[in-house]
Amino acid sequence: MECIARKSLLYKTKVEYGDWTINHIVGCKHGCRFPCYAMMMARKFGWIKDYEDWRKPKLVKNALDLLEKEIPKYKNQIDFVHLCFMTDPFMYDAEKDRIIPDIKDLTLKIIERLNRDGIRVTILTKGIYPDDLLNTQRFSKNNEYGITLVSLNNNFKEQYEPYSSSYETRVESLKKLAKAGLKTWVSIEPYPTPELDPDAAQIEKILEKIHFAKKIIFGKLNYNKLVNYCGRNSHNWKNSQEFYEAIARKVIDFCNTNNIQYHIKAGTPLSNEDHRNIFK
Template sequence: MLKLYETSCQSALNRSRIPGMDYCLNPYTGCSHGCIYCYASCMTRFCGGREKWGSFVGVKRNFVEVLARQLRRPKTGSVMLASVTDAYQPIEKKYGLTRSCLELLTRSRLQVSILTKSDLVIRDIDLLRTMPSAEVGFTITTLNDRLAGLLEPGASPPSRRLKALEKLAGSGIKTWVFVAPVIPGLTDVPENLASLIKAARAAGALEVDFDPLNFYPSAVAGIRHLMARYWPGSRTAFEHACRDPAAYRQRLRALIRQLNK
């Protein structure tokens, strides 16, 4: 069961260490998507609770007011929503913090970049269209809705993300796809990656980027558990990549270059 908390924050607009991003906004703490490979699970120790990452969400109830105060001093550069959570996870339907932030950002000089696994973002097309530099990226790990439901059970199915991407692109908003992570033995089949590239471009994505799996112990353990239950035949390739991540990343880069020719 998802646990919900209401919290407060001292700062909303924070400096980002993500390449190409000057600032980040994280209106929620935690995430209900429950992705088994999530790199942000290590953030649990900073949240003050003992719940497993993916089982709780903290709502920063004063987030919009804090952001409004920070924006009184003009800012330039780029801002990402969000860096360690999804700004459009289901609880956004109730609280609307992300939409309220976008309303403030339409009056700023900041360039907005959104990365999400939710089709809820289409709700805010009206605001995004007023920001010529805004871009929306969708993380899509696989085109298979069933597989995605096991890897990222709380996120919108990939089929819905692609439909949302198509709607955004049709509204004149820059869109892109982030294939992340590429999981060895499971989602790195060349035919599957080629189909994903084709589907993304057909939906209007201007760019398709790939990111290999980061072999964090928690991510590896979660993937091993799923493979043992559903895809035992994939374990050999996965374990081989675990033993030599650098070689796996090199093979993947070569494959992506081939697919993009």
């Protein structure tokens, strides 16, 4: 796998449920077309040329050396570190049907290194969680493991998230961690409209599948981003406000009934009910 060197690694993020974060890979083999904010930013900053380039991830080869220097410097300011907002830490290789080994190894070493200094980690993937994380001698029980899941419809997946892990495998790998007593969460955002996913009105099906998770984040799709990303005029679904309000209400009711913490993202209907960072 191609590698690059960086001058720094840890940084404080302004993402609403974030604190500090690390992106130890540039690019993502998942190549989601629904829209990938990270890819749009990487292109804007000149880190990648195009979509094909984005799908050829590059490892930050000096990530662990940088951590050794940065942990003592920032430790007292850090509440938790999120992996990752700009790539995927347990990236799946659809051609080989496995987690990419080099990425998995580096991600595990980074989590282990942060945990050794008492820094907990939140993780988000559209890949698969490895069983290594069940080793609570090596990894802190305070880490919080999350997946993104915005649909269970395989036609939607084929079109918008073609190279990520299957929904079934993704959920099962998270459930395995939950069954072992580890903390799990699910990001349901950006959530599609029924125009993009005909099953979108039935969010109950997704919620039932992930009932074991301790936290849920829900957010609407930003149309402008989708239009820019696809490079063509997208739809403009007139009833989106009502639709997202109804779906957000279902998420809130489900979470309240099942004792799950939730966060409705800013800009999504009903988000004003909840201002706290659910990872703090």
